[in-house]
Amino acid sequence: MFRALRRQTESSVAGPLSIDDRPSPNHNARADGARPDIVVLHYTGMESAEAAVGRLVDPDSGVSAHYVLMQDGRVLRLVEEERRAWHAGDSHWGGTDHVNSRSIGIEIVNRGHDFGYEPFPEPQMAALERLLGGLLERWSIPAERVVGHACVAPGRKIDPGEKLDWRRLARGGLSIWVDGARSSPLDQQPEAGRFQRAAARFGYGVPRSGRWDGETRDCWDAFLRRFRPAEVGVPPHVAGVKQLEEMARRWPVRLDAEVAGS
Numbered sequence: 001m002f003r004a005l006r007r008q009t010e011s012s013v014a015g016p017l018s019i020d021d022r023p024s025p026n027h028n029a030r031a032d033g034a035r036p037d038i039v040v041l042h043y044t045g046m047e048s049a050e051a052a053v054g055r056l057v058d059p060d061s062g063v064s065a066h067y068v069l070m071q072d073g074r075v076l077r078l079v080e081e082e083r084r085a086w087h088a089g090d091s092h093w094g095g096t097d098h099v100n101s102r103s104i105g106i107e108i109v110n111r112g113h114d115f116g117y118e119p120f121p122e123p124q125m126a127a128l129e130r131l132l133g134g135l136l137e138r139w140s141i142p143a144e145r146v147v148g149h150a151c152v153a154p155g156r157k158i159d160p161g162e163k164l165d166w167r168r169l170a171r172g173g174l175s176i177w178v179d180g181a182r183s184s185p186l187d188q189q190p191e192a193g194r195f196q197r198a199a200a201r202f203g204y205g206v207p208r209s210g211r212w213d214g215e216t217r218d219c220w221d222a223f224l225r226r227f228r229p230a231e232v233g234v235p236p237h238v239a240g241v242k243q244l245e246e247m248a249r250r251w252p253v254r255l256d257a258e259v260a261g262s
Helices: 049-056 122-139 166-171 192-202 214-227 238-250 256-261
Strands: 003-005 019-021 038-043 067-069 075-077 103-108 146-148 177-179
Touching: 038 122, 049 067, 067 122, 103 122, 122 166, 146 214, 166 177, 177 238, 192 214, 192 238, 214 238
Parallel strands: 019 075, 038 103, 038 146, 067 103
Antiparallel strands: 003 177, 067 075
Protein backbone atom coordinates (compact mmCIF):
# COMPACT_ATOMS: atom_id res chain seq x y z
CA MET A 1 0.00 0.00 0.00
CA PHE A 2 1.22 3.47 -0.84
CA ARG A 3 1.27 6.11 1.85
CA ALA A 4 1.66 9.71 0.78
CA LEU A 5 2.88 12.57 2.90
CA ARG A 6 0.92 15.75 2.30
CA ARG A 7 1.09 19.37 3.36
CA GLN A 8 0.08 19.95 6.96
CA THR A 9 -2.69 22.44 7.69
CA GLU A 10 -0.57 24.21 10.29
CA SER A 11 2.97 24.84 9.16
CA SER A 12 5.62 23.42 11.49
CA VAL A 13 8.31 25.64 9.99
CA ALA A 14 6.84 29.09 10.65
CA GLY A 15 9.07 31.72 12.13
CA PRO A 16 11.49 34.45 11.11
CA LEU A 17 14.53 33.63 9.02
CA SER A 18 17.60 35.84 9.06
CA ILE A 19 18.73 36.57 5.50
CA ASP A 20 21.85 38.51 4.50
CA ASP A 21 22.16 40.10 1.07
CA ARG A 22 25.14 39.23 -1.13
CA PRO A 23 24.02 40.49 -4.54
CA SER A 24 25.03 38.68 -7.69
CA PRO A 25 25.05 40.50 -11.04
CA ASN A 26 24.04 37.30 -12.82
CA HIS A 27 20.32 37.69 -13.39
CA ASN A 28 17.81 39.10 -15.85
CA ALA A 29 14.06 39.42 -16.37
CA ARG A 30 11.92 36.31 -16.40
CA ALA A 31 10.83 35.46 -19.95
CA ASP A 32 7.34 36.46 -21.09
CA GLY A 33 6.36 37.83 -17.70
CA ALA A 34 6.63 34.38 -16.05
CA ARG A 35 6.32 34.08 -12.31
CA PRO A 36 7.96 31.34 -10.26
CA ASP A 37 5.96 28.15 -9.81
CA ILE A 38 8.89 25.75 -9.29
CA VAL A 39 11.62 25.62 -6.63
CA VAL A 40 14.86 23.86 -7.61
CA LEU A 41 17.19 22.60 -4.88
CA HIS A 42 20.91 22.25 -5.63
CA TYR A 43 24.07 21.52 -3.72
CA THR A 44 27.08 23.76 -4.32
CA GLY A 45 29.45 20.86 -5.08
CA MET A 46 32.62 22.82 -4.31
CA GLU A 47 35.31 22.41 -1.69
CA SER A 48 34.22 25.40 0.40
CA ALA A 49 31.25 27.69 0.90
CA GLU A 50 33.43 30.69 0.17
CA ALA A 51 34.47 29.29 -3.21
CA ALA A 52 30.86 28.51 -4.09
CA VAL A 53 29.53 31.94 -3.16
CA GLY A 54 32.45 33.57 -4.94
CA ARG A 55 31.54 31.78 -8.15
CA LEU A 56 27.84 32.60 -7.86
CA VAL A 57 28.58 36.34 -7.59
CA ASP A 58 31.39 36.40 -10.18
CA PRO A 59 30.14 38.29 -13.25
CA ASP A 60 32.30 36.09 -15.49
CA SER A 61 30.85 32.80 -14.22
CA GLY A 62 27.43 33.10 -15.83
CA VAL A 63 25.76 31.32 -12.91
CA SER A 64 23.79 32.37 -9.85
CA ALA A 65 20.95 31.37 -7.56
CA HIS A 66 18.38 33.21 -5.53
CA TYR A 67 19.59 31.85 -2.19
CA VAL A 68 22.56 30.05 -0.64
CA LEU A 69 22.07 28.04 2.57
CA MET A 70 25.17 27.75 4.72
CA GLN A 71 25.78 24.69 6.87
CA ASP A 72 25.23 26.65 10.08
CA GLY A 73 21.79 27.79 8.90
CA ARG A 74 22.73 31.25 7.67
CA VAL A 75 21.00 32.29 4.45
CA LEU A 76 22.40 34.53 1.73
CA ARG A 77 20.15 36.20 -0.84
CA LEU A 78 21.95 36.67 -4.16
CA VAL A 79 19.07 37.48 -6.52
CA GLU A 80 15.65 38.95 -5.84
CA GLU A 81 12.85 36.41 -6.25
CA GLU A 82 11.16 38.44 -8.97
CA ARG A 83 14.25 38.15 -11.18
CA ARG A 84 15.54 35.19 -13.22
CA ALA A 85 18.63 33.63 -11.66
CA TRP A 86 20.89 31.39 -13.75
CA HIS A 87 20.92 28.13 -11.85
CA ALA A 88 19.16 25.32 -13.74
CA GLY A 89 20.92 25.45 -17.11
CA ASP A 90 19.68 23.09 -19.83
CA SER A 91 16.69 21.66 -18.01
CA HIS A 92 13.08 20.51 -18.27
CA TRP A 93 10.24 20.02 -15.84
CA GLY A 94 6.52 19.60 -16.24
CA GLY A 95 6.32 20.36 -19.94
CA THR A 96 8.56 23.45 -19.91
CA ASP A 97 12.16 23.96 -21.01
CA HIS A 98 12.21 27.41 -19.40
CA VAL A 99 12.96 26.26 -15.89
CA ASN A 100 15.05 29.30 -14.96
CA SER A 101 12.22 31.67 -15.88
CA ARG A 102 9.73 29.61 -13.91
CA SER A 103 11.75 28.80 -10.80
CA ILE A 104 13.52 29.93 -7.67
CA GLY A 105 16.93 28.33 -7.18
CA ILE A 106 18.37 27.42 -3.79
CA GLU A 107 22.02 26.38 -3.48
CA ILE A 108 22.66 24.29 -0.36
CA VAL A 109 26.29 24.33 0.73
CA ASN A 110 27.63 20.78 0.47
CA ARG A 111 30.90 19.61 -1.09
CA GLY A 112 29.01 17.06 -3.17
CA HIS A 113 30.04 13.75 -4.65
CA ASP A 114 33.37 14.99 -6.04
CA PHE A 115 34.69 16.39 -2.75
CA GLY A 116 33.38 14.11 0.01
CA TYR A 117 29.58 14.17 -0.06
CA GLU A 118 28.23 14.41 3.48
CA PRO A 119 24.84 14.58 5.23
CA PHE A 120 23.10 17.94 5.44
CA PRO A 121 23.39 19.19 9.06
CA GLU A 122 20.39 20.01 11.23
CA PRO A 123 20.79 23.83 11.24
CA GLN A 124 20.91 23.79 7.45
CA MET A 125 17.85 21.57 7.12
CA ALA A 126 15.89 23.71 9.60
CA ALA A 127 16.79 26.85 7.63
CA LEU A 128 15.76 25.14 4.40
CA GLU A 129 12.38 24.31 5.91
CA ARG A 130 11.80 27.92 6.95
CA LEU A 131 12.95 29.29 3.60
CA LEU A 132 10.77 26.88 1.62
CA GLY A 133 7.78 27.59 3.84
CA GLY A 134 7.96 31.28 2.98
CA LEU A 135 8.57 30.73 -0.73
CA LEU A 136 5.67 28.33 -1.18
CA GLU A 137 3.33 30.68 0.65
CA ARG A 138 4.43 33.88 -1.13
CA TRP A 139 4.24 32.42 -4.63
CA SER A 140 1.46 29.83 -4.09
CA ILE A 141 3.78 27.04 -5.21
CA PRO A 142 2.44 23.54 -4.55
CA ALA A 143 4.66 21.09 -2.71
CA GLU A 144 4.98 18.81 -5.74
CA ARG A 145 6.77 21.63 -7.59
CA VAL A 146 9.74 21.52 -5.20
CA VAL A 147 12.31 19.48 -7.13
CA GLY A 148 16.02 18.77 -7.31
CA HIS A 149 18.53 19.80 -9.94
CA ALA A 150 18.82 16.14 -10.92
CA CYS A 151 15.04 16.05 -11.50
CA VAL A 152 15.20 18.80 -14.11
CA ALA A 153 18.52 17.75 -15.67
CA PRO A 154 18.85 13.94 -15.36
CA GLY A 155 22.25 12.64 -16.40
CA ARG A 156 23.79 16.10 -16.50
CA LYS A 157 23.30 16.74 -12.78
CA ILE A 158 22.91 14.52 -9.70
CA ASP A 159 22.44 17.16 -6.98
CA PRO A 160 21.28 17.67 -4.33
CA GLY A 161 21.79 13.92 -4.12
CA GLU A 162 20.53 10.99 -2.15
CA LYS A 163 21.46 12.37 1.29
CA LEU A 164 19.01 15.24 1.27
CA ASP A 165 16.07 14.30 3.50
CA TRP A 166 13.18 14.76 1.07
CA ARG A 167 10.93 12.71 3.31
CA ARG A 168 11.44 15.20 6.14
CA LEU A 169 10.54 18.06 3.81
CA ALA A 170 7.38 16.22 2.80
CA ARG A 171 6.37 15.75 6.45
CA GLY A 172 6.37 19.54 6.75
CA GLY A 173 4.32 19.99 3.58
CA LEU A 174 7.34 21.31 1.67
CA SER A 175 7.69 18.49 -0.83
CA ILE A 176 5.98 15.19 -1.59
CA TRP A 177 6.71 11.57 -0.76
CA VAL A 178 5.20 8.16 -1.37
CA ASP A 179 6.51 5.06 0.37
CA GLY A 180 7.04 2.41 -2.28
CA ALA A 181 7.28 -1.35 -1.89
CA ARG A 182 10.72 -2.86 -1.52
CA SER A 183 12.35 -4.38 -4.55
CA SER A 184 13.97 -7.79 -4.51
CA PRO A 185 16.51 -9.65 -6.67
CA LEU A 186 13.54 -11.38 -8.30
CA ASP A 187 11.79 -8.12 -9.20
CA GLN A 188 11.68 -8.12 -12.99
CA GLN A 189 12.69 -5.25 -15.25
CA PRO A 190 9.61 -3.29 -16.35
CA GLU A 191 8.85 -2.18 -19.86
CA ALA A 192 10.70 1.04 -20.62
CA GLY A 193 7.57 2.59 -22.11
CA ARG A 194 5.69 2.08 -18.86
CA PHE A 195 8.37 3.93 -16.92
CA GLN A 196 8.58 6.68 -19.54
CA ARG A 197 4.83 7.32 -19.43
CA ALA A 198 4.80 7.59 -15.64
CA ALA A 199 7.92 9.75 -15.57
CA ALA A 200 6.55 12.19 -18.16
CA ARG A 201 3.20 12.43 -16.40
CA PHE A 202 4.96 13.22 -13.13
CA GLY A 203 7.13 15.92 -14.72
CA TYR A 204 10.45 14.46 -15.86
CA GLY A 205 11.79 15.25 -19.30
CA VAL A 206 12.15 11.73 -20.66
CA PRO A 207 12.14 10.30 -24.20
CA ARG A 208 9.25 8.16 -25.43
CA SER A 209 11.50 5.66 -27.22
CA GLY A 210 10.08 2.56 -25.55
CA ARG A 211 13.66 1.51 -24.79
CA TRP A 212 15.93 1.65 -21.77
CA ASP A 213 18.25 4.03 -23.58
CA GLY A 214 20.79 6.30 -21.92
CA GLU A 215 18.41 9.19 -21.28
CA THR A 216 15.78 6.91 -19.79
CA ARG A 217 18.30 5.29 -17.47
CA ASP A 218 19.50 8.74 -16.43
CA CYS A 219 15.92 9.57 -15.50
CA TRP A 220 15.65 6.30 -13.55
CA ASP A 221 18.80 7.25 -11.64
CA ALA A 222 17.38 10.70 -10.83
CA PHE A 223 14.18 9.06 -9.57
CA LEU A 224 16.15 6.69 -7.31
CA ARG A 225 18.33 9.44 -5.84
CA ARG A 226 15.27 11.32 -4.70
CA PHE A 227 12.63 8.72 -3.91
CA ARG A 228 14.57 5.48 -3.29
CA PRO A 229 17.97 6.75 -2.07
CA ALA A 230 19.10 3.41 -0.65
CA GLU A 231 18.89 1.92 -4.16
CA VAL A 232 21.12 4.31 -6.12
CA GLY A 233 22.71 2.28 -8.89
CA VAL A 234 20.08 -0.48 -8.84
CA PRO A 235 18.72 -1.50 -12.28
CA PRO A 236 15.11 -0.66 -13.19
CA HIS A 237 12.45 -2.75 -11.40
CA VAL A 238 8.68 -2.96 -11.23
CA ALA A 239 8.42 -1.87 -7.59
CA GLY A 240 9.97 1.48 -8.42
CA VAL A 241 7.81 2.03 -11.48
CA LYS A 242 4.66 1.31 -9.46
CA GLN A 243 5.78 3.91 -6.93
CA LEU A 244 6.32 6.47 -9.69
CA GLU A 245 2.95 5.62 -11.24
CA GLU A 246 1.27 6.31 -7.90
CA MET A 247 3.01 9.68 -7.62
CA ALA A 248 2.02 10.54 -11.20
CA ARG A 249 -1.57 9.66 -10.35
CA ARG A 250 -1.59 11.84 -7.23
CA TRP A 251 0.44 14.73 -8.62
CA PRO A 252 0.20 14.79 -12.43
CA VAL A 253 2.19 17.45 -14.19
CA ARG A 254 0.68 20.91 -14.68
CA LEU A 255 1.30 21.86 -18.29
CA ASP A 256 1.96 25.46 -19.35
CA ALA A 257 -1.62 25.95 -20.53
CA GLU A 258 -2.98 24.74 -17.20
CA VAL A 259 -0.63 27.01 -15.24
CA ALA A 260 -1.58 30.01 -17.37
CA GLY A 261 -5.25 29.37 -16.73
CA SER A 262 -4.95 28.81 -13.00
